[in-house]
Amino acid sequence: MGEQSSVDAPKQADGQGGGLQEAGPAHAGVLAAIHAAAFPPPEAWSETVLAGLLAQPGCFGLLHPAGGMVLARTAGDEAEILTLAVAPTARRRGIGAALLGATRDRAAARGATALFLEVAADNAPARALYASAGFVPVGKRAGYYADGGDAIVLRADLSRPGAAAGG
Numbered sequence: 180m181g182e183q184s185s186v187d188a189p190k191q192a193d194g195q196g197g198g199l200q201e202a203g204p205a206h207a208g209v210l211a212a213i214h215a216a217a218f219p220p221p222e223a224w225s226e227t228v229l230a231g232l233l234a235q236p237g238c239f240g241l242l243h244p245a246g247g248m249v250l251a252r253t254a255g256d257e258a259e260i261l262t263l264a265v266a267p268t269a270r271r272r273g274i275g276a277a278l279l280g281a282t283r284d285r286a287a288a289r290g291a292t293a294l295f296l297e298v299a300a301d302n303a304p305a306r307a308l309y310a311s312a313g314f315v316p317v318g319k320r321a322g323y324y325a326d327g328g329d330a331i332v333l334r335a336d337l338s339r340p341g342a343a344a345g346g
């Protein structure tokens with residue numbers, strides 16, 4: 180991710196996941212590059228979109244310099260993962276799990292007691308990751324995605340320390 184050298188040095192994120200850094204709007208270019216590597220072109224989020232999201236109240240981002248990123252936001256006592264991506268060359272090294280764990284920590288620190296996300300029903304790697312982190316299905320959105328695919332709504336309990344793996 181060579182673009183990273185052209186942006187402000189991110190702060191080191193504390194908590195789980197060594198190497199994770201907090202990402203703000205200034206890092207949107209790096210985040211977009213990771214997103215484009217991880218998703219097919221129609222699903223990749225642009226630098227502009229990512230910068231706009233990161234500027235919103237309650238929204239936060241985390242970056243792993245090896246090629247991982249997550250965006251989430253909190254509202255009241257609920258939090259939501261907007262997107263999570265690990266570049267293909269960086270997968271199966273625990274980066275997705277580390278991003279997820281750090282997101283849980285941040286959401287809980289901001290007062291959230293539950294963390295939600297939508298995942299494509301046929302996205303086996305992501306569903307395996309979320310299941311291993313303690314997320315459970317709480318709903319289904321038929322035809323949620325542009326290709327007509329269904330989304331599964333997942334929830335993780337943040338109200339009890341250690342309620343799910345990775346917490």
Ligand SMILES: CC(C)(COP(=O)(O)OP(=O)(O)OC[C@H]1O[C@@H](n2cnc3c(N)ncnc32)[C@H](O)[C@@H]1OP(=O)(O)O)[C@@H](O)C(=O)NCCC(=O)NCCS
Pocket residue numbers: 217218263264265266269270271272273274275276277297298299302303304305307308309311
């Ligand atoms: C889903 C994704 C974020 C996983 O990132 P990752 O860094 O490879 O995940 P991790 O290495 O932390 O994996 C943690 C656990 O998740 C599960 N997992 C992850 N990828 C898996 C795969 N391809 N097949 C089966 N299980 C998988 C495993 O249980 C894994 O533990 P293990 O490696 O000890 O077996 C990554 O594949 C990705 O970016 N995919 C494309 C974008 C996407 O689908 N994002 C989520 C949208 S909701």
